[in-house]
Amino acid sequence: MRSQARHLPGWRRSTMDFVGMALSESGGSILLHVQPQEDRGDIDAAALRDWLVRDGYGDCLLHHEALERAAKDARAASAPFSLPVAERCDATVVVHIATDAMSASLDIKPARGGAPATVEDVRHGLMLAGVVAGIDEVAIAQAVVAQACEAVVVARGALAQNGHDAAFEELIPAAPDRAPKLDDSGFIDYREHGDIVMVHTGALLMRRQPATPGVPGFTVRGDTLSAKPGLDEPFAAQLTGAKVSDEDPNLLQASQTGHPVRVHGGVMVEPILRLAEVNMDTGNIHYDGTVQVDGEIGQGMRVQASGDILVGGMVDGGILQAGGNIKVTGGVIAHAMLRAAGTISARFAEAAQLYAGTSIAIGDMALECELQSLNQIVIGASAPQRGRLIGGCATAMMLIQAPLVGSPSGGITKLVLGANPELEARCHDLQQQMEKETAAQESLHKLIAHLTAVGDPKGLLSRAQASLKNAQSAHAKSLLAFKDLEQQMALSRHAVVAVGVAVAGAVDMAFGRVQAHLRSEYRAGSFRLDGEGTVVFADSSGYAVPAV
Template identity: 25%
Template sequence: MEKNAIEIKVAKNRLKAWIELIDSELLEEVRTNDLIKLLEKEKIQKELIHFDEANWKQSLQEKQQLVIAEGTPAVNGVDGYIDWKLSLDAELSEQEKSSFRDVKKIPSVTAETLLAEVIPPTEGKSGIDVYGNIVKQQKGRKVSTKAGQNVEFNEETRNFIAKKDGKLSVTDKLIQVFDMYELSGDVTLETGNIDFVGSVYIRGNVPAGYTVKAQGDIHVLGIVEAAYLKAGGNIVINGGVSGMDKAVIQADGDVRISYINQSSVESGNNLIVSKSILHSQCVAQESILCENGSIIGGTCSAGRQILVNTVGNFANTKTELALGINKNKRERLEYLKKEIDKLLNNKTKLKTLGNQLQDKKERIGLNAKERIMLLKQRNMYEKVIEQINEMEEEMDEMQFSIGNYTDMEVIVKGKAFDNVLLIFGKYSRKLDREFKYFKSYLKEMEIVIDSL
């Protein structure tokens, strides 16, 4: 009778249950006790049931539906973050510029300067569904940035403090203070190749054939030709790169360049280009930003976003824009999988050895050599478990970023010509005509194009 008169419905997330009116004529025959029994049959948590016993039938007649039980949604934790105590703005005001070559200022700090405070993540709070089951929350992620050279981290206050005068260099992984090597002109035979533990500031050009390496940042006011530049921090090249298919630019942080021509550029964070990228191979772990310029030929690969004005040209030069995991991340993921397999095998062997020794200890006791072996086994077993947990945590974060295409997008503010290939992980779409002013992203395993 009850089933013909009313029906219990539960939301997909199981956080709400309600009754729906099926037959109003039979509703009068349904008693409140019948409703409670029906809810018990559906295993709705008794403590979460709430309704007006005197007027529930009238409310159901009027609204056709009546919420009968509600759970509590989980509250996700908030990620930890870095609260900077000084400005990281590298832009120069017009008053600070002495010539057109002055584009960025070098942020410097003195010893004992308070740089930043780490704000820890929150745990969040679990919820409960209408069946009484726990709804797990997602805990906030810890800040992974660590203190590097000439920077100290105070565990009690969670503060980063500079321990030396120098240039502040900030990446996702490290906060460091570096001394700077400054070159007043071009890199020449007189200077030779440069390999410096701090940051390098070159007021001239870097000709073909030279190498410039820095553990900090590299700033070149002039042009870089077919040279090799590698920085542990950021790279800024005011004049651009004319690589002749031989230039290689690599930075763990951001790369800022006016133009890139026939070069290979890799950025551990963002690649920012003010003019154009021509026939080059560019990789950015985060985004490639060429908002007012063009990308013609070659391949540009980014982990999150590619923003460009024009892609391709009237000659329909093949141009690839790729989003998703790159070669370096794939290799790291494969390495982690193999190492975890090895550690799990070691864990099994150590557990077997420990069980054997413990059993012997309980039966007849252990000699001195065996007692030492049991202590070593326990220490090694705990260390192996710790290593497995650390690697699995890193692998989980990588797999989340690999599988999460929701935030990845290509934005074209101007025009994309024919023969442009859009790639999102293993999915690809070749443009067979011109498109203007659009955003492209992956939706239900298909690359879609929407107008801006």
């Protein structure tokens, strides 16, 4: 215990001793002891604070109210008394855990004459808070050096990293894709391919990257966050002309020479039939693979292929049907009929019928043709100023695009948007299927209720319940498929007729059931349905008016 009086030079009143007063320390508490003293001068709290500082207690937590009271009572003390006027306080360490337990932060309040915070103190605080994982030793060390901090993150959890789905790396980049992808607006991002690509037996076609399991995460409390494994997918079964490598199960290679075609989950290699031309001498062509005709296809000649059909010359009244794409370097004329599950492209078309599963691209002009595509029709791709769509009827779900539409001297040009007969047919079939599924479920419910009420001597109840569960599962899948079809068909509300130069002559335009009969000239712009279901025309500046 310390008990001493101090001479205080520089005190603002006069030099004096604290007669009958002493300081002592016990258990970290600093006590002021006062004895009654008649000749004690005036004492104030400031003088007592100076005394504490000079006596080595300046870093302690001073009790200012106690000092004021001590100064007051000391002047008129009639009996001895003691007061705690300061105390030694160790540094405090407080750990906060985020509500999601993905981080822990640290507060350090500096010591007041007591022991400073140490790394061990912080670790102990983390342990008491339950923080056992993701601890940042560097952040702890820096906070301890500073001896004061607030909300410093000293532990971090890690989110689970879900696995990646199986991926397929195409090793023949030029191979055409039989399933062009739709963008967010429902338009096809279709790449025009050039000449036919050939591969030989043994050529490497595709590498499969297996799905990954993912990386588990953790919280600062040490709880494990499960990762979702990626969806694994093998190579597609029965890939014509391709096989899995004997040395590497994740490598696909050609088993025959032919034309590589990208399909879901793999690459097929289609055999190629190459002909100089198709006429009476060659006869009609029916081929399981890709057909390449260097010259023309003559009047009434038929070419049917399970793959693509590529024509280097004209199609003069021929009939073409392809399971893939049809590409005609020349024109399509004289009531020729082309039907492709994929795309159709030609330099020009006149008095012809073209039906495409995805898109139709005519480089120059389409005159008096019947064009139908399940997604889009683009005219004038290679002649953006003079390409024309004149007469006939063009039907597409999402887009009809042409520099010039209609002619003052021609007949009516008909444009139909928002139409997708294939989706509509699938919706109709799916609706009928769901009606049957609903009826089957009702019958099973009645049977189960009957067996439950009257008994089940033949043991039919369990089988009926299993059948109901299977029927409900099948119906749920049908509902998901129907919703997907509805979403695809809903995209047709964004259908557009894009005109690069002008609309001239008589043009009848239909967006679903909404029709507009154009009999006046329009410059460059676009036609679409507005929010109220009216066909409007927007010019290049975006100014829109009703189309009449």
